[in-house]
Amino acid sequence: MKIIINHSSMQPIYEQITDQIKAMIIDGTLKEEEMLPSVRTLAKELKISALTVKKAYDFLEEEGFVVTVHGKGSFIAKNNQGLLMEERKREIETELEEVIRKARISGLSEEEIRELFELIMEE
Structure with a gap:
């Protein structure tokens, strides 16, 4: 299993491991019951x-x-498709919040942000 730890990140190491394993589960790299x-x-590997x-x-x-x-392992x-979908939604929500934050910092109005979003959705 390929996990990369960024020791200079502000994110705790256990969260980095958790996030990467979740991503591997969601994208199918890790299969159920594996x-x-x-x-x-x-721990030794990392x-x-x-x-x-x-x-x-x-x-x-x-x-x-x-x-x-x-006695057997993890x-x-x-x-659980519902759990996986909820995790994906959480990730998308986080990314959208970041984009909206950047748009506001750039000086875009709420209306301009909505217009951009609707324009992108039409494509």
């Missing part, structure tokens, strides 16, 4: 603390992306 590397293996990887796996489990079977949860 086993994730053990906490120790991934040269980070096992506690950081454990925190990422726990967070993924809380969100329903991963299921952990004690696995990608059976595909």
